[in-house]
Amino acid sequence: MADSYHDQLQNDSQFLLSDRRLDTELVDKLVLQLNRIYPQILNDKEARKFRNLSVPTDVRLAELLAHLQLRGEEACHEFYRALHIHTEDVYFSLPTRVKRRETTDPKGTNTAVGLRERFVLNDRGPWFFLGCFSVAVGLALLYYSGDGKVFGDARRMLGFSALGLGRQAREVLVSYTDDTNRKL
Structure with missing residues (x-):
């Protein structure tokens, strides 16, 4: 639970590369977010490289993840933030997020049910x-x-x-x- 974002990104990289929900459009959104809001993480030249449509999406994503890991803790943290903003379902299904929920919930109750119950006005049907x-x-x-x-x-x-x-x-x-x- 005390893992750094850099360590988490190393653990989540395989999942992110195999997840088909990270399509070309989503990878472009992530690159643009990192480039526009944090140009010290991704400058314009690097952003163009990771948005090059002639390169397959999974290759671009692998290069982006490797680049962010080289940039350090802040770059990894901002990648997680961008992922959370643009696609919550992928963010919450990351192995490190699932493991974190399981360790913070020792009873093993399902957090998805807890979130659903929060919005139910009554249970009478x-x-x-x-x-x-x-x-x-x-x-x-x-x-x-x-x-x-x-x-x-x-x-x-x-x-x-x-x-x-x-x-x-x-x-x-x-x-x-x-x-x-x-x-x-």
């Missing part, structure tokens, strides 16, 4: 949603199609419910409560 939605639709139909005596003066309730809403929704609800000429 679609039937719960349909039930709640149909109750809301039923109440709305009862309110709008029934006579005004069922809910009484619901306009006051709408006025109070507007307090927690955004500006546009609040204006609509408040204008509805102020409209005394409107008949139900």
